[in-house]
Amino acid sequence: xxxxxxxxxxxxxxxxxxxxxILIALFLIHNEYNMPNPNIQQTIGPSFMPIAxxxxxxxxxxxxxxxxxxxxxxxxxxxxxxxxxxAKTTAGQYKIMAMVILGLLVYAIMxxxxxxxxxxxxxILWQAQLFQRGKWIRNxxxxxxxxxIVYYLFVHVLExxxxxxxxxx
Numbered sequence: 001x002x003x004x005x006x007x008x009x010x011x012x013x014x015x016x017x018x019x020x021x022i023l024i025a026l027f028l029i030h031n032e033y034n035m036p037n038p039n040i041q042q043t044i045g046p047s048f049m050p051i052a053x054x055x056x057x058x059x060x061x062x063x064x065x066x067x068x069x070x071x072x073x074x075x076x077x078x079x080x081x082x083x084x085x086x087a088k089t090t091a092g093q094y095k096i097m098a099m100v101i102l103g104l105l106v107y108a109i110m111x112x113x114x115x116x117x118x119x120x121x122x123x124i125l126w127q128a129q130l131f132q133r134g135k136w137i138r139n140x141x142x143x144x145x146x147x148x149i150v151y152y153l154f155v156h157v158l159e160x161x162x163x164x165x166x167x168x169x
Contacts, residue, residue, distance in 0.1 A: 115165015
């Protein structure tokens with residue numbers, strides 16, 4: 001952000017994202033606790049995974065927030081010097097962020113009709129290609145087993161149904 005009068009702005013991009021993530025995660029956790037519970041006796045219940053992921057998101061956001069306030073101290077016991085300002089975000093980085101969000105939106109749209117395994121495999125391939133271009137074989141070797149293992153764990157271990165879509169499983 002812009003500095004005025006020699007002071008560093010409190011509202012940097014990292015801090016805004018971290019605080020927004022914490023607030024959104026807290027809102028979603030509150031909503032998850034207010035959802036009606038199924039009348040089926042379950043060991044864990046369907047709320048466990050979303051809440052666990054949201055708690056992990058809060059811890060990650062807190063780590064980003066604390067890191068954004070980190071300062072570098074001079075070894076001679078002098079005054080604390082502010083951390084080096086982060087590099088400016090380039091247009092290419094904004095493009096990649098927009099493509100990540102676009103991928104997540106397409107994933108949300110195609111999850112139910114296409115199914116978890118296929119749509120998750122496509123999402124992982126899409127995200128991997130954004131950050132590691134041209135490594136198709138490696139990305140396929142990771143994305144397909146990951147989608148199948150996660151599907152198996154949710155459906156058979158946690159007994160949480162995921163959309164099958166077009167695959168006859």
